[in-house]
Amino acid sequence: MIKKKVILTGSFGVGKTSLFNRFVYSKFDEKYLTTIGVKVDKKSLTIEGKEVTLLLWDIAGEISQDKVPNSYFLESSAIIYVFDLTRPSTYANMEFDLAHLEKMVPGVLVKIVANKKDLVADEELENVLKEVNKFPDVITSAKTGENVENLFVDIAKSLVSNAV
Amino acid sequence: MTISPENLDNKEKLAQLKRILLKDDREELVELRKALEEKEAALKDSVAPMIEEHIEFLKKNYPEEFRTAVDKQIETKIRDSQEELIAVIYPALGAMVKKYVAHQMALMRESIDEKINKKGPIGWFKRKVLGVKGSDWVMAEEGAPVVEGIYVIEKNSGILISSASGAETMDEDLMAGMLTAIRSFAEDAFMKGEQKVDTIEYDRLSIFVQSYPTFYIAVSLNGKMTQGDKSKLSDNLLEFVNQDLNRDVMMDNDSKELIIRKKLTDRFLIEPVSQSMKSIE
């Protein structure tokens, strides 16, 4: 069985825990219960006949990624960097944050996720996408579930093909 | 370094923290921030701005519900998430939080005990006392530590390579992950390459941790460990690592987990009692 450590990180309140809960438990909560420290959970997927278990580390949000204890990142196979489409402060630091992540885990698979799509109109979305320094890999809504499964399944697929 | 529950001063601190945390209005939250800032220099840098930001965020997003949301949040955190709480306050509140870690482990133990008890008075297995073979365990002095479970965990990633334990406990993958997260945090935040936590103790439970270059081993024991026990277990583990484990963890084999489990079981844990268990051998 293949097991991989996958990190969810980004600023606070962007929806990391919500994405995690949507994916692992298929549920969504409007209430905001901030994560303290780290929460580890797992989900198994079958990809091309192989069982892959993702060990998901849902990390407490930080305004800047250099505030996250470095050791959390070590030996992770993928990092999901989440920002909130409705709050510019959550993507203002993106360049710096991504550079930091690359320094912590050179060559790691990073997925940039723009979350809370349900809260922005198309036009607004376009504007935000023009503003961000790096185009997101996936645009999600933890609330409606849009693209959430895809996000994790894509990661699992990449990790399986790398493992061969 | 050994973690043990014995600092009354810190108990008072904990009570104080709880009092502050559980107060129910917004000014009190600001006060909490002030109190924390004044009291804990280390907290000031990491937690205070976070609280600040959170307050701002909550103000904007939940003007009416602000108070109840925060109350609920804190209450729920205290009640349900001790281990997470540990992670964030660990560095600043040092010894006090070590107690929390220990307490968390104790809770885990209780749930293990509960499960064992459900399966019969002694559980399914007799366990070898550290290095003491076979039925000698019965003769072992009451209170001598007994191995409950043993976990081989990849360093840093926290991925469980294999494990063996005498009862179905909580999800072992998650236990390995959380244990690693706590260690990672502690290492980063306040140990900075110094001596690492090797034992976490509380009441009748110890978790003993030994690190090797690519993995670490966590052993949960029922009973307090003396220095002698520790060095015996440490020697025993090292021998096992050299003889078997170093090679086994390198295997690229779909039975790796099971092969290691079998060896761990034979060496550290179990004398199968029931027939069904015998048939595995």
Ligand SMILES: Nc1nc2c(ncn2[C@@H]2O[C@H](COP(=O)(O)OP(=O)(O)OP(=O)(O)O)[C@@H](O)[C@H]2O)c(=O)[nH]1
């Ligand atoms: N409308 C909408 N709300 C969302 C979405 N994702 C998260 N939220 C809400 O945003 C708030 C914060 O979500 P969390 O998942 O707790 O955020 P987080 O990133 O885990 O936050 P921290 O743990 O503090 O770092 C909650 O009130 C969620 O209900 C989304 O896709 N759409």
Ligand SMILES: [Mg+2]
């Ligand atoms: Mg969270």
